[in-house]
Amino acid sequence: MSAGDAIRCTTCPRACTLRPGAVGACRARGNVDGRMIALSYGRVTSVAVDPIEKKPLARWMPGSTILSLGSYGCNLRCPWCQNHEISQVGEDGVDWKEMLPAEVAALAMRLHGQDPRMVGVAYTYNEPLVAWEFVHDCGVLVHERGLKNVLVSAGCVSSEVVAAVAPLIDAANIDLKSFRAETYRMLGGDLATVKATIELLAATSTCHLEVTTLIVPGVNDTREEMDDLAAWLASIDPGIALHVSRFHPSWRMRDRGPTPVIRVYELADAAREHLIHVYTGNC
Numbered sequence: 028m029s030a031g032d033a034i035r036c037t038t039c040p041r042a043c044t045l046r047p048g049a050v051g052a053c054r055a056r057g058n059v060d061g062r063m064i065a066l067s068y069g070r071v072t073s074v075a076v077d078p079i080e081k082k083p084l085a086r087w088m089p090g091s092t093i094l095s096l097g098s099y100g101c102n103l104r105c106p107w108c109q110n111h112e113i114s115q116v117g118e119d120g121v122d123w124k125e126m127l128p129a130e131v132a133a134l135a136m137r138l139h140g141q142d143p144r145m146v147g148v149a150y151t152y153n154e155p156l157v158a159w160e161f162v163h164d165c166g167v168l169v170h171e172r173g174l175k176n177v178l179v180s181a182g183c184v185s186s187e188v189v190a191a192v193a194p195l196i197d198a199a200n201i202d203l204k205s206f207r208a209e210t211y212r213m214l215g216g217d218l219a220t221v222k223a224t225i226e227l228l229a230a231t232s233t234c235h236l237e238v239t240t241l242i243v244p245g246v247n248d249t250r251e252e253m254d255d256l257a258a259w260l261a262s263i264d265p266g267i268a269l270h271v272s273r274f275h276p277s278w279r280m281r282d283r284g285p286t287p288v289i290r291v292y293e294l295a296d297a298a299r300e301h302l303i304h305v306y307t308g309n310c
């Protein structure tokens with residue numbers, strides 16, 4: 028293979044085949060001189076110290092806060108994305124500043140020194156695993172300083188990527204957007220891949236795992252689908268916390284109103300027939 032050949036990215040199921048200079052569907056990875064590079068590595072668009080409950084994590088270090096970083100890009104195309112200004116753009120579509128792993132770890136340490144309730148770094152807002160190398164490299168340095176790593180992801184990446192970061196992640200919230208393969212296809216993702224990610228993180232004894240499902244009217248709001256989803260999670264571990272969250276119109280999905288609150292509660296009750304810890308969100 029020469030540097031002029033197209034190469035395939037193995038990070039996610041889209042399996043983009045890219046010629047030199049081309050950028051993948053996620054807008055975060057590309058072929059640079061024959062090598063598949065995370066173009067968004069160290070490019071930070073959003074920095075905030077959030078309550079851990081906002082990630083959301085309900086059953087891990089309650090009352091703590093976390094330095095939350097976002098970049099740009101995502102491999103999915105959810106038409107309701109709340110973070111589309113950063114997730115659905117590339118390097119030219121948003122302001123970013125360079126923040127390399129050593130700087131991330133130093134900032135986390137400084138914030139922890141000012142307030143010990145600030146426990147580490149969350150990789151969040153856009154899809155962090157399209158630049159999983161940045162999560163990995165930050166994660167190593169954050170752990171070296173005795174702080175924690177939190178991952179907030181849609182989990183639609185290869186098992187090799189998940190395995191590379193899982194030992195560094197202390198807590199994760201994975202977005203399980205639907206339990207129907209056709210819905211994932213509509214979003215450009217793959218249900219089986221996300222299920223494999225959840226299974227792998229659940230099997231990682233050092234990682235606390237929670238799951239979020241946003242209930243979108245007409246997309247995934249049936250009792251049958253919630254039964255299937257919650258029963259499957261319970262088959263892994265009935266103690267996995269599930270956040271059943273309410274949709275609000277956003278980005279390209281403004282043709283329907285917010286999910287009726289009563290529907291969110293009904294589906295949370297359905298999930299409680301399988302799982303011990305079920306929370307409602309955005310209601």
Ligand code: SF4
Nearest residue numbers: 036039042043051053
């Ligand atoms: S991570 Fe990005 S470049 Fe790689 S296959 Fe997925 S969408 Fe394509």
